[in-house]
Amino acid sequence: MITAATSQSTSSIQPSSAGREVLLEIRGLAVHFETRRGVAKAVNDVDLSLYKGERFGLVGESGSGKSTLILSLLNMIKPPGRIVHGSAKLNRRELTNLDGEEVRQLRLSEIAMIPQGAMNSMNPVMRIGDQLELAMAEHGGGEHSVRELMEMVGLSEATERLYPHELSGGMKQRACIAQAISLSPKLILADEPTSALDVVVQRQIMQTLKNLQNRLHATVLLVGHDMGLMAQFAERVGIMYGGELVEVGEVDKIFVEPKHPYTRLLIDSISSFETKGDFRGIPGNAMSLLNPPSGCHFHPRCPNKMDKCQERPPTLKEIAPDHTASCLLYEEGENS
Amino acid sequence: MSDEFLLEARDVRKVFRGGGMLQADTATVAVDHFSLKIDADNPTFTTIAGESGSGKTTIARLLLGLVDPTSGEVRYRGRPLPDLDKVKRKQYRKEVQAIFQDPFEVYNPFYKVDHILTTPLKKFSLANSRSEIQDRVETALTAVGLRPDETLGRYPHQLSGGQRQRITTARALLLEPKLIIADEPVSMVDASLRATILESLHRLFREFGISFLYITHDLATAYQVSESLVVLYNGTVAEAGDTESIIRNPKHPYTQELIHSIPAPVPGTEWLEKPVEEKAEGKEIMEAEHQVISGCRYVHRCPKAMNKCVGQLPDLYQTGDTRGISCFLYEESVPVPDGDLTEILSTKTATIQD
Numbered sequence: 001m002i003t004a005a006t007s008q009s010t011s012s013i014q015p016s017s018a019g020r021e022v023l024l025e026i027r028g029l030a031v032h033f034e035t036r037r038g039v040a041k042a043v044n045d046v047d048l049s050l051y052k053g054e055r056f057g058l059v060g061e062s063g064s065g066k067s068t069l070i071l072s073l074l075n076m077i078k079p080p081g082r083i084v085h086g087s088a089k090l091n092r093r094e095l096t097n098l099d100g101e102e103v104r105q106l107r108l109s110e111i112a113m114i115p116q117g118a119m120n121s122m123n124p125v126m127r128i129g130d131q132l133e134l135a136m137a138e139h140g141g142g143e144h145s146v147r148e149l150m151e152m153v154g155l156s157e158a159t160e161r162l163y164p165h166e167l168s169g170g171m172k173q174r175a176c177i178a179q180a181i182s183l184s185p186k187l188i189l190a191d192e193p194t195s196a197l198d199v200v201v202q203r204q205i206m207q208t209l210k211n212l213q214n215r216l217h218a219t220v221l222l223v224g225h226d227m228g229l230m231a232q233f234a235e236r237v238g239i240m241y242g243g244e245l246v247e248v249g250e251v252d253k254i255f256v257e258p259k260h261p262y263t264r265l266l267i268d269s270i271s272s273f274e275t276k277g278d279f280r281g282i283p284g285n286a287m288s289l290l291n292p293p294s295g296c297h298f299h300p301r302c303p304n305k306m307d308k309c310q311e312r313p314p315t316l317k318e319i320a321p322d323h324t325a326s327c328l329l330y331e332e333g334e335n336s
Numbered sequence: 337m338s339d340e341f342l343l344e345a346r347d348v349r350k351v352f353r354g355g356g357m358l359q360a361d362t363a364t365v366a367v368d369h370f371s372l373k374i375d376a377d378n379p380t381f382t383t384i385a386g387e388s389g390s391g392k393t394t395i396a397r398l399l400l401g402l403v404d405p406t407s408g409e410v411r412y413r414g415r416p417l418p419d420l421d422k423v424k425r426k427q428y429r430k431e432v433q434a435i436f437q438d439p440f441e442v443y444n445p446f447y448k449v450d451h452i453l454t455t456p457l458k459k460f461s462l463a464n465s466r467s468e469i470q471d472r473v474e475t476a477l478t479a480v481g482l483r484p485d486e487t488l489g490r491y492p493h494q495l496s497g498g499q500r501q502r503i504t505t506a507r508a509l510l511l512e513p514k515l516i517i518a519d520e521p522v523s524m525v526d527a528s529l530r531a532t533i534l535e536s537l538h539r540l541f542r543e544f545g546i547s548f549l550y551i552t553h554d555l556a557t558a559y560q561v562s563e564s565l566v567v568l569y570n571g572t573v574a575e576a577g578d579t580e581s582i583i584r585n586p587k588h589p590y591t592q593e594l595i596h597s598i599p600a601p602v603p604g605t606e607w608l609e610k611p612v613e614e615k616a617e618g619k620e621i622m623e624a625e626h627q628v629i630s631g632c633r634y635v636h637r638c639p640k641a642m643n644k645c646v647g648q649l650p651d652l653y654q655t656g657d658t659r660g661i662s663c664f665l666y667e668e669s670v671p672v673p674d675g676d677l678t679e680i681l682s683t684k685t686a687t688i689q690d
Contacts, residue, residue: 061526061527061528062497062526198387198388198553199387199553199594199597199598199599200387200593200594200597202597202599203597203599203607203608206599206608207608210608225526225527226527226599227527227601228556228598228599228600228601229599230601231599231600231601231602231603231605232599232600232603232605232607232608233599233608251603252603252604255601255602255603256603265528266527266528267601269527269528269530269531270527270556270601271530271531271534271554271556271557271559271560272556272559272600272601272602273555273556273559273583273598273600275560276559276560276580277538277560277561278560279531279532279534279535279538279560280531281528281529281530281531281532281533281535282528282529282532283532285496285498285499285529286496286498286526286528286529
């Protein structure tokens with residue numbers, strides 16, 4: 001029933017770059033958390049298409065809904081949260097209505113996740129090699145042996161016999177990547193995979209991930225808030241604010257010529273070696289999901305605010321080839 | 337004269353004894369040969385940067401008197417911290433303030449945020465009347481960019497991380513400190529608010545003449561706010577000096593690796609393409625066990641390691657007025673006397689004031 005509401009916007013955000021095959025198609029997806037103080041719309045009618053073999057970066061601050069969005073793809077939303085409506089299709093197969101066993105089949109073989117805290121996602125009393133072996137057996141076995149997988153992520157044979165606590169943070173994250181790619185999934189979800197690691201190790205891990213992504217021709221959805229990492233890793237970037245996708249485009253376009261005021265401010269606020277003593281924070285506070293502002297959710301903090309911004313919400317519109325933004329600045333033509 | 341210095345670390349070393357029932361006895365040298373003086377009258381903004389395990393937080397805790405050094409000493413206005421009498425100790429607690437990483441943990445959830453702001457004023461008898469307390473609290477909140485009517489009377493959970501972190505800054509400011517030691521003050525704050533908080537810290541330095549010791553893993557924010565930079569590696573100083581020149585022209589092999597590892601927010605700079613000099617895994621394990629090493633701490637990962645690096649710790653060689661590098665590649669230069677960082681960092685402070 002919701003497809004009717006979103007169908008007309010679907011046409012405008014359909015990728016114009018012909019020849020690229022869509023792997024994941026999310027339409028009007030909404031995840032709500034029903035709390036005693038009201039409904040928090042953590043993911044609010046998100047439309048997004050990911051192509052086969054691309055590296056996509058999903059950026060947002062805490063509470064923007066980026067982690068909830070990827071958890072919903074694996075059916076990992078826990079009550080009081082639930083997928084209220086919308087669809088997410090992987091290779092035209094609907095993900096949102098799968099039962100437990102179907103999701104289990106899908107994990108690792110079709111979609112794999114590299115978690116944020118690698119240290120918490122391994123069995124502490126099982127050797128690394130055995131864990132990989134078990135995961136592969138549970139999900140139907142893959143074409144690679146444990147040894148090959150370890151080599152692909154740059155871990156030595158000796159590491160197979162170690163327990164998780166004997167590994168450094170970087171090695172643990174490599175072991176998690178080995179597990180994630182063990183059944184050659186089509187889609188790899190990486191939720192801030194390097195946020196707990198030092199920068200030197202982060203670079204090594206991201207290089208490993210990129211090489212594997214190329215080799216497997218998988219799609220990587222990298223979630224995080226480090227704009228530097230996104231600029232370097234992703235080919236396309238999506239920016240979330242308050243549960244909604246506000247801008248999607250190629251990384252070069254987004255960083256050079258951001259369209260949405262929030263994206264622009266976010267990029268300006270990054271500390272880099274180019275800006276000394278020049279502080280440009282975004283005024284105001286992150287929005288409350290329980291009490292969202294009327295109209296466009298960003299309007300209370302927006303420097304380009306217009307009167308109509310508090311009256312009605314914008315929709316994601318294609319404003320340049322392969323570049324969509326959700327802002328009334330770009331809807332003037334049809335409304336005035 | 338040492339009395340002139342507000343706070344001084346003299347050849348401080350901190351060893352944490354580890355081990356327990358299941359482990360062999362292990363010792364971690366968290367900080368070694370660390371010397372730094374902070375002047376009471378000339379405010380400085382210094383960053384101590386390092387990765388996890390580099391000892392940066394231990395230095396903060398040593399200077400705040402929260403842990404005792406294994407050897408060496410921390411002095412406040414010329415006196416070792418354990419020897420401070422009651423009056424001096426109270427003065428130390430007032431003049432040296434802390435801002436911690438986690439803006440959630442520092443609050444008692446049962447009290448409104450007013451409590452954390454008014455208590456220090458009462459404890460240190462800095463205000464005489466209720467209205468004076470109110471005035472000073474409101475001034476401090478305004479100074480860090482908060483609106484008093486939006487923050488006072490609220491509980492910590494009703495405020496965002498950014499607001500909470502600014503309130504702890506306001507609390508530190510209320511005591512009119514000479515020095516604020518800020519341990520990763522923005523690492524748990526949303527990206528869009530980081531710049532705002534850093535700006536309010538920098539304003540306190542500029543307008544109130546408060547010295548800062550900014551402790552961070554993030555060289556980009558360090559570059560933005562600080563004049564002087566100390567780069568730590570595994571408990572020892574790798575390189576120290578003027579921030580601008582270190583970032584533009586790092587000389588220690590570790591600093592070079594660190595700076596080149598930071599992903600620039602500019603697409604197409606080939607961060608992923610340039611090869612990383614991978615260190616061997618066995619060595620990584622060894623490091624994880626924090627073994628006590630007699631030589632340079634970076635020797636396992638250093639692409640330029642020489643034989644002598646294994647056996648002895650390099651001095652801090654002064655290669656310029658504002659640069660010290662702890663690496664044998666620079667041993668023709670004169671070592672900094674006693675490895676005291678102030679020698680390198682203070683020159684810069686003097687030139688700023690010219």
